Amino acid sequence: MKVDVLILGGGLAGLSAAYHLGARGVRSRLVVEAKARVGGTAGSVTTGEFTFDYTGHLLHLHDPYGRSLILDLLKGNLATHERKAWIYSQGAFTRYPFQANTRGLPASTVAECVAGFLETVHRPRLLTRNPDFLSWSRATFGDGITRRFMRPYNEKLWRRPLSSLTTEWQGRFVPKPSPSEVVYGALTDKNALFGYNTSFRYPVRGGIQSLPDALAGRLEAGVVRLESPVVAVDLREKVAQVKGLGEVGYERLVNTLPLNVFLDLASPLPAAVKRARKDLRWNTVWNLNIGIDRPAPADKHWIYYPEKRFPFYRVGYSSNFSPNLAPAGHAAVYIEAARPGGARVDRDKLEAAMIRGLREAGLLRRSDEISAKIWMPVPVGYVVYDRARAPAVEAVFRHFKALGVESIGRYGAWKYSFMEETILDGKRCADRLAGGPAVEPAPVSERRALQ
Ligand SMILES: Cc1cc2nc3c(=O)[nH]c(=O)nc-3n(C[C@H](O)[C@H](O)[C@H](O)COP(=O)(O)OP(=O)(O)OC[C@H]3O[C@@H](n4cnc5c(N)ncnc54)[C@H](O)[C@@H]3O)c2cc1C
Structure with a gap:
């Protein structure tokens, strides 16, 4: 099998690159995705009557083109919410920030x-x-x-x-x-909202999974191959080994896998890039989701817990973003803790500590029944910005540039970014690969109509 553009990973960055390449007339492109669904970190998992995201995944739309595209993708399936975020410390709730x-x-x-x-x-x-x-x-x-x-x-x-x-x-x-x-x-106790992202949008139905699903729905059949993990890439021969597909040759490669994961699959790599790989650090987000048989408090979307006595740093009520994420009279709750990437974690111990912490914080009562429970960790959750990051990323990207390899998205570009930005990364990458004038954003009148 051979394609013009091979895209590794079917999260928002990969899907957006495929969509925008198609819009630029590049039809020979293939997205290979390890999981049985698209969306990556911006996906959702349904268990019983509950749907959970990988912690909170809220839409903040800042760029005119990103905004018009996302509003169009989720037309008729978006609600806007005014942020209700709190901090719990010294026994008191205070407003965020x-x-x-x-x-x-x-x-x-x-x-x-x-x-x-x-x-x-x-x-x-x-x-x-x-x-x-x-x-x-x-x-x-x-x-x-x-x-x-x-x-x-x-x-x-x-x-x-x-x-x-x-x-x-x-x-x-x-x-x-x-x-x-x-x-x-x-x-x-001022209610006037201050700071970045004071309101957000969120799908009414289907959790955040409805966004990547809508984007994938714009692609021709066969462009995305699910359950097709890439296991090795020969950068010199321009051939990837993909489970279930065998050898896939390419003219151009777009990586959206976490940079550390990609570098571990790719060869040959010069010594400087191998050294740079060792300097990449990240956090794993240990996300436990539970469903409880009591509605969430109406005045809270999420709460920050800075104190050491709580094992989590944040707890949120996703059923307050959309009541469709939990059965009537129930709450869908996400609980977040972080550990250095690669650190060994005893999940059972952490789970027991989280449940104890929820009780201590008054979020869980003895009488509450936990009607759903699912771990949804994000192995590479946050890229660590330490002093080694910038030179390491520079060394890796210098090499990629020489090879014509693109590495994009929150994890492919090894950065801190959000869903809208990730979709824009895919568009910019398609613009670079296709050459010529960029796809123009929708005209203003159309943008207004979409809102
Ligand atoms: C805890 C947390 C909370 C967040 N909250 C928000 C928020 O509120 N709002 C917001 O806008 N953004 C939020 N984000 C950011 C958002 O999730 C990302 O910007 C976006 O999902 C990144 O998409 P991506 O395509 O770059 O990466 P990913 O979603 O990680 O996509 C990479 C894809 O590659 C696949 N893959 C991995 N290995 C292989 C392999 N060997 N072969 C084939 N495929 C493979 C993965 O399955 C995945 O589908 C949050 C992120 C985290 C971690």
Whole structure:
């Protein structure tokens, strides 16, 4: 078998590349996907009457083209929600983001957080050009907010000393409030939404799986081959070994598998790339989902747990994104913990600790019946932005460029990104491969009609 473009992985990046290549007239393309469904991390699993995603998968649409495409794909199947996100610490619920909402915490904590923040305004600390996350947090939010939330929460998520992380990933994601917002949020329970992503969209039916399914539905039959894992790629001969298909030759290769996984399958690799592979670090997200026989609290979508006494860093109610994810009168709940990629984890022990933690947090009562339970870990969940990442990625991509290999998506490009961006990665890749003028976004009038 031989194709013009071979795409490894049928997540959003791979599907989008295939779709946009087709729109550019490149018909000879094949997506090989290991699983029995498309969508990868943006997929869902149904067990009994519950449907679960890989933790929360919410749509934030920022780019005009991405927005018009996604709205079109999910036409008639999208609801918009105003974010109801909370933080639980020192026995109190406070609104997210922590830095703008300290009311409800002990007075001494509020004073520590507000005074520390104001100090950053009146006596700014000097930062180097590429500061570490901890120094940046102290300089941006002050010592109090860093001590009470930024540090413990991020340590639970990244599972590494924060002084070893850079800040390259978080510019858009960690908003800095103004002094008046901080003071106001210390004095009042303000409902005015602050920060990035204050509302989101989510499918009414079918979980987030309906997005990749809709994208795959735009492809001709046979473009996607499911249950077809790639096991080896000979970059020199331009041939991939795919289980069930045998040898697949290609002119151009698009990888969307996690970069570490792809490099382990690919050969030959020069010494510099092999060294770079060793410098890639990531987290595994250990996601336990449960269904309980009681509705979710109406005022909460998800809650952050920065304190060490809880084994999870976040718990969310996906049945509050869509009631169709759980049977009537029940709640679908996702629970997230992180560990360094590759670390051995005793799942039973972690599960027991999570259930205990849910009880301690008051989210699970003795009388609750757990009517569904499923582990859905994400082996490569978050790429770690430490000092080794940028030079390693640069070395790998220099080699790929010389070979004409594309590596895209959240994991193929080894970055922190979201679904819309991933779909755009696929489009840009198709534009590069097909050459000529890019596919233009839908005209504004059409975009309005789609909303
Ligand atoms: C915990 C978590 C929460 C998130 N929340 C959000 C959110 O709220 N909003 C948002 O917009 N984004 C969110 N994201 C990001 C979103 O999931 C990604 O941006 C997007 O799904 C990445 O798609 P991808 O195609 O790049 O990678 P993937 O989805 O990982 O696709 C790669 C594909 O390759 C396949 N594959 C792997 N190995 C092989 C092999 N050997 N052969 C063939 N196929 C193989 C996989 O099965 C998979 O289908 C979240 C991510 C995580 C981890």
